[in-house]
Amino acid sequence: MAIINQATKELQVKIVYYGPGKGGKTTNLEQVHGNVQNVREKGKLVSLATSSDRTLFFDFLPLEAMAIKGFKTKFQLYTVPGQVIYNTTRQLVLRGVDGLVFVADSQYEKMAENVESFQNLEDNLKTLKLNFAEIPYVLQYNKRDLPNAAPVEYLDYLLNNREVQVPSFPAVASRCEGVFESLNMITRLLLNKFINDGARKAA
Amino acid sequence: MPGLPPLIEEDVQLLNSVLDELLQKSESAAALVIDKGGPIINQRGAVDQFDTTTIAALAAGSFCATQAIAERLGETSFTSVYQQGERFSLLFSNIDENALLIVIFKAQLSAGAVKYYAAGAVPQIAAQLQRAQQRAPGESLDLVSENVLDVSAIFSKRRQN
Numbered sequence: 482m483a484i485i486n487q488a489t490k491e492l493q494v495k496i497v498y499y500g501p502g503k504g505g506k507t508t509n510l511e512q513v514h515g516n517v518q519n520v521r522e523k524g525k526l527v528s529l530a531t532s533s534d535r536t537l538f539f540d541f542l543p544l545e546a547m548a549i550k551g552f553k554t555k556f557q558l559y560t561v562p563g564q565v566i567y568n569t570t571r572q573l574v575l576r577g578v579d580g581l582v583f584v585a586d587s588q589y590e591k592m593a594e595n596v597e598s599f600q601n602l603e604d605n606l607k608t609l610k611l612n613f614a615e616i617p618y619v620l621q622y623n624k625r626d627l628p629n630a631a632p633v634e635y636l637d638y639l640l641n642n643r644e645v646q647v648p649s650f651p652a653v654a655s656r657c658e659g660v661f662e663s664l665n666m667i668t669r670l671l672l673n674k675f676i677n678d679g680a681r682k683a684a
Numbered sequence: 685m686p687g688l689p690p691l692i693e694e695d696v697q698l699l700n701s702v703l704d705e706l707l708q709k710s711e712s713a714a715a716l717v718i719d720k721g722g723p724i725i726n727q728r729g730a731v732d733q734f735d736t737t738t739i740a741a742l743a744a745g746s747f748c749a750t751q752a753i754a755e756r757l758g759e760t761s762f763t764s765v766y767q768q769g770e771r772f773s774l775l776f777s778n779i780d781e782n783a784l785l786i787v788i789f790k791a792q793l794s795a796g797a798v799k800y801y802a803a804g805a806v807p808q809i810a811a812q813l814q815r816a817q818q819r820a821p822g823e824s825l826d827l828v829s830e831n832v833l834d835v836s837a838i839f840s841k842r843r844q845n
Contacts, residue, residue: 482688482719482721484688484691484719484723484724484725485688485689485690485691486690486691486696486725487690487691487692487693488691488692488693488695488696488697489696493723493724495721495722495723513839516841516842517839517840517841517842518840518841518842519839519840520839524735524737524738525735525738527738527741527742529745538745538749539745541722541738541741541742543737543738543741544839546838546839547838549838554838555723555737557722557723557737557741559722559741569752570749573745573748573749573752574745576720576721576722576744576748577719577720577721577722577723577782578721657841660841661837661839661840661841664839665837665838665839668838668839669838
């Protein structure tokens, strides 16, 4: 849940990158860390990884954006470990999540893993008593450069088939394509949500 | 899981005074109240000396992981973790379902004393967070007049050569 401090004029939001193992979640954060500009403050990218560079607990990147309406806006980007066995860890990282970027692997042979990971996300949110319908998310179809990438329509059919369709982005995270588009869209959805919630409660 | 309500001046003042008192009595270096999701709610002391944003994210993960292990061992009450260092030690104390107190103190200080004073601070912090929750469960950030279209690209990418 976002932290709003009216006294210090500070807003903190948590965005989690979710998806199957080796799908490119960590690469997204590395690319944001390496290429972002025009932020007030960029923290260190912290990776809790195994010796073979697989995410063990999470990656963490704090960013402070330019002030929005006088509010210091701090974004905390996290990844979860994608491997199936680390489910308890994924639940811990999802705690307090405000928005999600689901990073799918576009390769045909990864479709089952994509679907399983998406289902796992829904299950974990339920376990944490979070309502998926209330959490903004975007889909990123990564690895579009690979020859065995499935058509975007097919990925949409498999992953973007809920009642309300969400924005989806083709990406090649290793070349930083689609990375900022996904991040900016989830940011926009989140800020929109705060505004709509605020307006509803003010009414 | 109810989220943290927006904090107002009264909350921040109370948290400041409780943390300042804790720091003074225990002679600790810094004290942070954090959300178990990772972000900092409030912090006092020599916070510029440490990367508190990252410490908070890691501490939240660490505490919740240790708590999950304790649950698997059948522990029903799990309130604190002590990390012993050579320069600085840390104490993590559970505040309530959503919040955690972190105290960073010089390693030569007595952990028992820090724990004692932290135990006194925790209920005061919990009570104030509870008051905030009851005061404004529905209040949200006033960004209504903000034109979100203007922030469509809040993060811009460095041009690549």
